[in-house]
Amino acid sequence: MVMIKPPANNIDKVKLKDKRERTASSRQWLLRQLNDPYVHKAKHMGYRSRAAFKLLEIDQKFKLLKPGITVIDLGAAPGGWAQVATQKVITTKKRGLIVAIDLQDIKPLTDITFLQGDFLDEAVQAQLQTLLPDKADVVLSDMAAPACGMTDVDHIRIMDLLENVYEFCLVSLKPGGAMVAKVLRGGAENVLLQKLKKSFTKVVHFKPPASRQHSSEMYVVCLGFRGAA
Numbered sequence: 127m128v129m130i131k132p133p134a135n136n137i138d139k140v141k142l143k144d145k146r147e148r149t150a151s152s153r154q155w156l157l158r159q160l161n162d163p164y165v166h167k168a169k170h171m172g173y174r175s176r177a178a179f180k181l182l183e184i185d186q187k188f189k190l191l192k193p194g195i196t197v198i199d200l201g202a203a204p205g206g207w208a209q210v211a212t213q214k215v216i217t218t219k220k221r222g223l224i225v226a227i228d229l230q231d232i233k234p235l236t237d238i239t240f241l242q243g244d245f246l247d248e249a250v251q252a253q254l255q256t257l258l259p260d261k262a263d264v265v266l267s268d269m270a271a272p273a274c275g276m277t278d279v280d281h282i283r284i285m286d287l288l289e290n291v292y293e294f295c296l297v298s299l300k301p302g303g304a305m306v307a308k309v310l311r312g313g314a315e316n317v318l319l320q321k322l323k324k325s326f327t328k329v330v331h332f333k334p335p336a337s338r339q340h341s342s343e344m345y346v347v348c349l350g351f352r353g354a355a
Contacts, residue, residue, distance in 0.1 A: 164336055168206070175206035176336065177268055180345075181306075182210055183334035188347055190264050190304050194220030198254070198262045198298060200245050200291060201269030202226035208238050211266070225257055245294055254298070261300035267291045267307040270343070284310050288346070289318055292325070296354050303351040311342040322348055324355035 164176040173179075185191045191214035199208045208226045215222030216237050224238045227245045234240070239257055243250040269291075271283035291307045299305065309331070314322060322329045327350030337343055 173206050173209055174204040178206035178210050179336035180268070180334045181207045181266070183336055184306060184332065184345060184347065185210070185214065187332065187334075188304070188330075188349065190306065190347075190349075191215055192222075192263075193217040194222045195263035196223045196258060196260065197225070197264045197266065199224065199226045200265065200267040200294065201228055202240070203228040203230040203232050205232050205235050205238070207266055207268055208232075208235060211264075212237050223258070225254060225262075227254070246290055251297075258298075261303070262298055263300060263303050265291065265295050265299050265303070265305045267305075270308055281310050284308065285315055285318060288314060292318070292322065295351065296325075299351050301351055301353065305346075305348040305351070307346055307348075308343055309346050311344060314346050321355040322346065325352060326350050327352060 164179050168174075168176045168178060171178075191197065191211055193215055194217075195215050197211045197215055199211060202208050205226065208224055211224045212235070215224065225241065226232060226235075226238050227241045227243065227250065229242070229244060231242055232240050241250055241253055241257075245251070267287070269287050271280070271287060273280050274283075288307050288309055291305065295303075295305050305326070314329075314331075319329065326348040328348070330347045330349075331344055332347050333344040
């Protein structure tokens with residue numbers, strides 16, 4: 127078994143020498159990116175974002191991505207999760223299917239079918255049905271609404287996204303399938319959590335090592351889909 131280990135943080139700390147004016151938040155973000163070992167490793171390995179390692183670590187623990195399956199990646203831009211899915215489900219012996227959906231355009235990726243639009247839009251869902259030979263085995267979502275800095279509001283926004291992903295799974299996920307979606311610290315709200323627990327045989331909250339320690343993000347991993355609650 128291949129173990130996904132956090133990259134060693136042996137890079138020299140980078141200090142910004144540019145004296146042009148920056149906001150405190152943009153300067154902090156840039157410094158964090160420059161000194162983040164996952165950012166450097168993602169660039170070295172050809173991943174479009176450091177988020178790829180989050181999915182690698184989730185899959186290492188829960189074994190979701192298998193050769194030959196069908197995966198739908200919601201909110202897929204810039205494509206890091208779709209890249210990981212491709213490596214896992216498309217092999218020389220078994221060719222799975224990955225469909226990536228996002229409002230933003232995505233630069234083409236080998237072996238990935240991209241639909242631009244809102245995954246809740248009926249036209250997008252109609253297009254999706256023409257692409258799929260069957261319902262999906264796995265639905266992935268690394269989506270997050272833009273943070274406003276107000277914890278309660280941010281939590282409500284991401285819960286709305288999670289509920290939308292769940293509703294999508296009700297029509298697009300096959301029995302026994304899995305769903306992975308981003309949430310914030312505290313996890314899914316009780317009412318929605320109860321729906322998930324009724325619709326899946328196992329529901330777990332998990333924070334992969336690649337998720338920054340100070341970040342409130344985590345993921346809800348739902349296994350064994352059995353239909354609407």
